[in-house]
Every structure is written in C-alpha cells, then in structure tokens.
Amino acid sequence: LDKNLDAIQPIFWRENQLELLDQRALPQQEIWLKYNDSDAVATAITEMVVRGAPAIGVTAAYGVVLAARTAWQSAQQNWQQAMAEPLAKLADSRPTAVNLFWAIERMTALYKTLANDVSPENALLIEAKKIHDEDIAANHVMGHLGSELIDKNSVVLTHCNAGALATGGFGTALGVIRQGYADGNIQHVYADETRPWLQGARLTAWELQHDNIPVTLQAEGAAASLMATGQLDWVIVGADRITANGDVANKVGTYMLAILAKYHDVKMMVVAPTSTIDWQLEDGKDIPIEQRSEKEVTTIQGQQIAPEGVAASNPAFDVTPADLIDAIVTEAGVIVSPSLETMKKIKRKA
Ligand code: MRU
Secondary structure (H helix, E strand, O other), X not given: OOOOOOOOOOEEEEOOEEEEEOOOOOOXXXXXXXXXXXXXXXXXXXXXXXXXXXXHHHHHHHHHHHHHHHHHHHHHHXXXXXXXXXXXXXXXOOOOOHHHHHHHHHHHHHHOOOOOOOOOHHHHHHHHHHHHHHHHHHHHHHHHHHXXXXXXXXXXXXXXXXXXXXXXXXXXXXXXXXXXHHOOOEEEEEEEOOOOOOHHHHHHHHHHHHOOOOEEEEOHHHHHHHHHXXXXXXXXXXXXXXXXXXXXXXXXXXXXHHXXXXXXXXXXXXXXXHHHEEOOOOOHHHOOOOEOOOHHHHEEOOEEOOOOOOOOOOEOEEEEOHHHOOEEEEOOEEEEOOOHHHHHHHHOOO
16 A cells, blocks of 8 residues: 555646646656646636535635735736736636635735735745645645544445545545555446546546545546446535535535435435535525536537537536535534535635
C-alpha cells in the first residue's frame, strides 16, 4: 500500500502564479497550466480544467489574489473598485457549487479591511493558502469520521470524482474511501464512469489505481443490478451544494443512485466540508442547476457520436432529497438522517 495518500494535488501556487493540473487531459496526459490573470482562471473553471466543488473554491480564492495584483498595478489606491469586474467574472464561471461563492465572499470580506495605499496581494495570498490548507485538513477529518461509519470489509460505490482532484487534496468521498481502505473497513470500490464528462472513468479510477485501492469501473446504468446482488454496502458521494434541510446537489445521476440505494437497502453517505453548505437556501429546489452544452452529450472527447443536430439535455447536477440520505459527513461532525432539525447541530459549529 502506498502510504502517501496525499500525493495527488491539483492546485499549486508556485513562483507567484497559479498552476492547475489540466483535468481534461487526465489520465492520458499530466499537463500543468499556469495562470497570472483572474479572467483566465474564471475560464479555466468554466471549461473544467479544474472541477469539483472544493477545488473550484480554492482556485477562485487564488483567482482573487491575481485580480488584486492586476487591480493594484492598474488602479493603485483605487484597487478595491477595480476588483468588482474580475470578481463578478469569477463568480459567473459555474453556478451550482456554492464553494465558489463562499471562497469569493471570504476573500472579499478580507480585502474590504485592507488599506488603499498598500499592495493587497500578500494579505490575500495568505488567506487563499489558508482556504487551501483548511480544505485538505477538513478532508482528513471527514475521512476518519466517514470511515468510522463503515463496517469491516465493506464494498462501496462512488459516482463522479470527489477525490484529491476535486478538492485541495485527499478528497471528500474518496477521502473516506482512502481512510476506509487503510482502516480495513472498505475492501472494494465500484466507480461509475459518470457520463458525459467521464470523471469516474478518467479521474476516480486513476486516483484509486494510484493508491492501490481495488477499483472496478462500471457504466452508471449497472448500479441497480450491482445492488440487487446484495454485495454493496454503501454509496459514497460528494456534494456541490447542501441546503439547510440537508438536500444535496451533486453530479447528475446521484439522485438515481439514492433511490436505488433506498430500494435495495444500501446506505447512502454524502461527504462535504461545511463550505459546501448553503444555509441561505432552505431546500434543494432553489439550487441553480447548471445546464451545459449539448455537445458534451452528443460527442465524446470531440468525436461526434449522436446524429448531427439531435437535441440533447445536459444538466450537470441533480438534487437528492435529504430523506434518501443516511449520513452527511462534514469536518464539523456527522449528521445522521439529515433534516432541517438535525442539520442545526452543524450550523452552530460551522
Ligand atoms: O462537474 P464537476 O466535475 O465539477 O462535478 C463534480 C461533482 O459533482 C462532485 O461530486 C462534487 O463537486 C464534490 S467534489 C469533492
């Protein structure tokens, strides 16, 4: 077993710039892209160079640092006013993962306290690094909390990629899986390939193989028959936004798994840091669901698959109602049977 379960990291601040591992090219190629400009960071988020809710938040925090550098260079003591446009562009990059807005708000709260006549870059960089480090630390806490819920030698299924690549490092759902495997609680992992972006096939399979964790890839349509065999114990997924009542937006297909899990008596675990909780929304029907290009469904990696001109629907996320979820694992604690009432236990700590 590779002991370094923290080896994979998708985001670095190096030599005064942001470096992102291009997740569109994985696992065939490991390409690092460099960013000096916050608008380019916003485009990288939209185009899925970096993806996964916590990773989007960490990236946006560094994007704010780059926006501040440019604002200071171009506007000097008026730098705060010059932040409005680039930050609006960052906020516009993807709509569903609330970590994006959470990170921009946290960076904004800090920059509003800074002086007009000093470059804001250093102070903001310290805060962005803090957001990054806190995310990795939260994943380790959740890894232990989630692993404790799982009986010895369990078999689990995950969807999309909620791994090191989707976070600052270590992962949310894959953090629990990494820790659960190290603890002997998990013996085997099924990974849904996750159409249309294939995050499961390209990213989750790559991460688990890297860490020598036994993984079997399957088309997501195979989940029901897998559950019918009685071999599966848990579905473990991440989240893009959790509302005050415990409803969960996550990669499209998660809701389908939750219904299947209920029918087959398989347990459902959602793993997400408190930065993924949107306390302002009471329930999941208010979560904005990103609709992406039809091309992502009618083509596979640029190659046309469907007949030219056919209509396609491409919602990137769906909402799983709280009552289909057995446990939400956060760094502030575990919510068993999430509801408006039980979620309050975490609200006090978050
Ligand atoms: O479209 P993506 O790849 O950004 O979607 C990612 C997911 O749905 C993840 O499950 C979620 O962000 C949690 S990542 C720890």
